[in-house]
Amino acid sequence: MADARSIGRIAVKGVGKLYQRPKQPPVQVLDNCSFEIEPAKLTVLMGASGCGKSTLAYMIAGYLSPDKGSMTIDDISIVGPGPDRIMVFQETALWPWMTVIENVIFGPRALGSMSDAEARSKANALLTKFGLIEFRDKYPGQLSGGMKRRAELAQALINSPKIMILDEPFRGLDVMTRELMQEYYVGLFEETRLTTLFITAELEEAIFLADRLLIMGGSPSRIVKAIEVDLPHPRTWEVLTSERYLEIKEEIMRLLYQDQEAELLAQ
Amino acid sequence: MILAAPQTWQMALGFGLFVGIWYLTSAVLKLPRFEKIPDPLGVLIEWLSWNPIYGLSIFTPDYYKHIGYSIYRAFTAFVLAVALGVPLGLFMGWSPLFRRFTFPLVELIRPIPPLAWVPFAILLLPGTEWAVIFVTFIAAFFAMVLNSLLGARSIDPVYFRAAQCLGFRPWDVFIHVVVPGALPFVFTGLQLAMGLSWFALVAGEMIAGRYGLGFMIFEGYSLAQYRNIIIGMGTLGLLGYASSAGVRMLGRRMMIWRERQLGGGAE
Numbered sequence: 192m193a194d195a196r197s198i199g200r201i202a203v204k205g206v207g208k209l210y211q212r213p214k215q216p217p218v219q220v221l222d223n224c225s226f227e228i229e230p231a232k233l234t235v236l237m238g239a240s241g242c243g244k245s246t247l248a249y250m251i252a253g254y255l256s257p258d259k260g261s262m263t264i265d266d267i268s269i270v271g272p273g274p275d276r277i278m279v280f281q282e283t284a285l286w287p288w289m290t291v292i293e294n295v296i297f298g299p300r301a302l303g304s305m306s307d308a309e310a311r312s313k314a315n316a317l318l319t320k321f322g323l324i325e326f327r328d329k330y331p332g333q334l335s336g337g338m339k340r341r342a343e344l345a346q347a348l349i350n351s352p353k354i355m356i357l358d359e360p361f362r363g364l365d366v367m368t369r370e371l372m373q374e375y376y377v378g379l380f381e382e383t384r385l386t387t388l389f390i391t392a393e394l395e396e397a398i399f400l401a402d403r404l405l406i407m408g409g410s411p412s413r414i415v416k417a418i419e420v421d422l423p424h425p426r427t428w429e430v431l432t433s434e435r436y437l438e439i440k441e442e443i444m445r446l447l448y449q450d451q452e453a454e455l456l457a458q
Numbered sequence: 459m460i461l462a463a464p465q466t467w468q469m470a471l472g473f474g475l476f477v478g479i480w481y482l483t484s485a486v487l488k489l490p491r492f493e494k495i496p497d498p499l500g501v502l503i504e505w506l507s508w509n510p511i512y513g514l515s516i517f518t519p520d521y522y523k524h525i526g527y528s529i530y531r532a533f534t535a536f537v538l539a540v541a542l543g544v545p546l547g548l549f550m551g552w553s554p555l556f557r558r559f560t561f562p563l564v565e566l567i568r569p570i571p572p573l574a575w576v577p578f579a580i581l582l583l584p585g586t587e588w589a590v591i592f593v594t595f596i597a598a599f600f601a602m603v604l605n606s607l608l609g610a611r612s613i614d615p616v617y618f619r620a621a622q623c624l625g626f627r628p629w630d631v632f633i634h635v636v637v638p639g640a641l642p643f644v645f646t647g648l649q650l651a652m653g654l655s656w657f658a659l660v661a662g663e664m665i666a667g668r669y670g671l672g673f674m675i676f677e678g679y680s681l682a683q684y685r686n687i688i689i690g691m692g693t694l695g696l697l698g699y700a701s702s703a704g705v706r707m708l709g710r711r712m713m714i715w716r717e718r719q720l721g722g723g724a725e
Contacts, residue, residue, distance in 0.1 A: 254619055274625040284620035288638035288715045297634070298624035330715040350624065 198265060199353040199386030201228035201251060206260035207411070208246055220246050222411035224260070228354075229403065231384040233377075237397040238407030239447070244390045245281075247407075248358045251388065252278040264354065274302060277347040278356040281363075283339045285331040291342050292318065292327040298350045310349070317345040337368040344379065355387045361396070370428075373399060377426045398439055399426060406446055416446055496685045504685045505692070512683035514674070525693060527669040528659060531587075532701075535594035536655045543602025543651075544644055550603070551610025552636050564603060572597040572658040576665055590662040590670070597658035598651035605647025609640025642716065645709040652705050656698050671697075 208221040220243040228234045238244050249255045250262060253272035262269045264276070272278075285294045295317065296310040305313070318324045321341040331339055340360060347355060361369045361376075377400055380387060391397050397404055401420040408415040420439060422430045430436050477498050483489050485497035496504075507515045514521045550557045550564075572593050579589035617639060621631050663672025671690045678686030 252619075252623065254622070272619075272622045274623070276623070278619070278623050280616050280620065282614070282616050284616045286617060286620075286635070286638070288641070288713075289634075290715075301621075301627070301630045301634075302625045332715065346624075 199228075199230045200265055201354065201386070201388070202261075202263045202266075203227070203247075203251075204261045206247075206250070206257040206262060208243070208250070208255070209258050219411040221257075222259075222413060224413040226405055226414045226417065228386060228388055230386045232402040233380050233387045233389060233400055234403045234405060235389045235391060235397045235401035236405045236407065237391060237394070237443075238412065240392055242407050243412045244392070244407060245358055248278065248356050248388065248390050251354075252276055252356050274298065274304075274350050275352055276354045276356060277350055277352040278358065279340075279343050279347055279360045281359045283331065283343065285339060285342055285346065287331050290328050290330055291323060291334070294331065294342060295327075295346045295349055298346065302350070304350070313349055314345065317349055318342075321345050335368070336364045337372055340364070340372055341375070344376075348383070348385075353386060355385050357387065357389045359390055359392065361391075369396075374426075374428070376400070381425055394440065394443060395431065398422070398436060398443075399428075399431065404439075404443070406443060408446065416443075418442065494684060496688050501685050501688045501692075505689050512678070512681075512686050514686050514689060521689075524669055524671050524674045524690075525697070527667075528663065528671040528694075529697065531591050531594060531663075531670065532655045532659045535591050535659070536598050536651060538591075538595050539598035539602050539651055539655070540648065543599045543647075544606045547603040547606025547644075547647075548610045548632075548636055548640055551607040551640065552632065557607075561607075564600070568600040568604070572654075573661050573665070576662065580666060586666040586668065589666050590659065593662040593666075594655050594659040597654040601651040601654055602644075602647045605643045605650065606640055609643025609647075610636050612643060613639035641713055645705075645713065648705050648709065649702060652701050653698070656694065656701070660694065 204225050206221055206224045207219070210218045210220055212218065224247065236244055236247065246255065250257055251269065253269050253276065256270075285291075286297070289297065292311070292314055295314040296307070299305045299310040299313075300307065315324065315327070318327050321344065323338060323341055323345065326334060326338060326342075331342065334342065343360075361372050364372060373396060380400075389400055391400075398420060401418075404418040404420055405414050406416040406418070407413070418439060422433065422435055422439075480498050483492045484495045485499065504510050504512065505515055508517050510518060514524075546560075550560055575593050575596050576589065579592040580586065583589050583592055613635065617635050618631065621635050626634070659670070660672035660675070663670040664676040667673035671694050675687050675690035678684060678690060
């Protein structure tokens with residue numbers, strides 16, 4: 192099973208994470224958290240702010256290790272970060288001192304995975320595709336928010352990772368840019384079908400993008416529900432008015448409110 | 459229409475007022491305590507004279523010998539301070555282990571005023587020449603270490619994570635993330651160190667010099683050749699201004715990305 196669609200299966204089993212805080216009691220952020228991310232699917236992880244979504248993402252990316260449980264990619268345990276998983280961060284992580292094209296080719300150059308000429312031609316192709324070719328010699332500070340996000344996607348994709356992890360990548364963009372980026376991104380995903388974990392706190396964004404939706408909840412957090420989002424592909428903004436979309440939305444809203452009520456009762 | 463006058467006129471007015479008050483107090487009114495202060499006209503005449511009364515003007519080789527010695531000492535010390543201080547500071551900022559070893563020591567030695575090092579330097583180093591350079595070096599060195607350290611620590615951790623994600627080796631991280639990321643602070647350090655170099659140099663030259671502008675000023679005082687004091691001070695002002703301008707130019711060249719970023723958004 193070596194075709195492109197069978198790689199990048201992430202399995203998370205019984206993961207727990209405790210945060211030690213100086214001079215305060217430790218917080219159990221995650222406990223008994225289990226789920227799978229299927230290859231070639233866009234899995235969206237959704238939950239309220241501060242529920243540990245980013246912690247999970249950082250663990251899959253390899254920056255943090257779980258206290259309990261196991262995390263594997265294609266049955267191999269995750270130990271530390273690696274170029275098979277590329278993470279796109281909430282804040283921009285383009286190096287401000289490199290031009291757009293230098294940013295894009297830096298990964299392959301550091302890894303020595305391709306020649307300089309090869310990296311440049313690949314980068315040019317990606318930047319053309321992302322509508323950034325005229326900006327390749329600009330510095331990130333000269334780009335708009337949406338352009339930066341696209342440049343980051345190019346920076347990630349040039350490495351041909353197995354898995355993309357996007358941690359609230361469109362947060363902080365204005366509504367117009369954000370919607371454009373979502374539509375753009377969904378098109379890109381449908382073209383590449385890279386196994387993707389997309390993290391967001393926005394319900395609409397979550398349903399619009401997801402093949403599969405994981406809802407986080409509880410305290411400490413775990414996955415409370417997995418929903419297959421069977422909306423038609425290719426996704427356009429019309430799906431937001433479909434009956435099925437509203438059904439899914441209602442189901443999730445109910446879940447989220449239950450969670451909040453339980454929390455209120457517990458207090 | 460003085461208020462509407464361009465910047466050059468305002469600057470000329472500032473200079474004019476300063477020199478005018480100086481002339482008034484020292485030459486016309488001869489206020490108490492001002493009678494020994496040379497008046498600006500006398501200083502200018504002496505400075506530009508073919509045949510200066512006290513032996514120093516822009517037409518005497520001795521004047522340039524003093525300047526030459528001072529520049530040589532200030533720049534030797536400055537270059538050494540940058541060459542040693544920047545790598546040390548960056549390493550301290552980058553590696554917590556190295557920081558734990560070195561930072562307390564640096565913090566203990568740093569507050570010792572440069573002049574307190576004079577006797578030590580004379581005992582340690584052969585001749586007075588290197589003692590003066592050493593004292594100057596000490597002043598600039600700690601400014602470089604501290605600013606480089608702050609620079610390295612000011613880098614957003616997201617850049618380190620992104621670098622790790624793309625598979626950078628530690629050396630790549632140091633060269634491509636730590637060094638450029640710390641540059642704005644290093645640059646502030648350069649400006650500070652340049653100023654501190656002149657500051658400590660003149661003090662050092664007054665105590666242990668045989669030539670140099672500090673020595674020239676102090677000799678002017680000892681021999682009651684008061685105009686030479688002012689000539690020395692004016693020369694230091696000009697040299698200080700020129701070297702700061704040089705450092706700023708260097709900084710702008712090093713940080714084109716920053717200029718562009720501050721210069722405006724996407725075109």
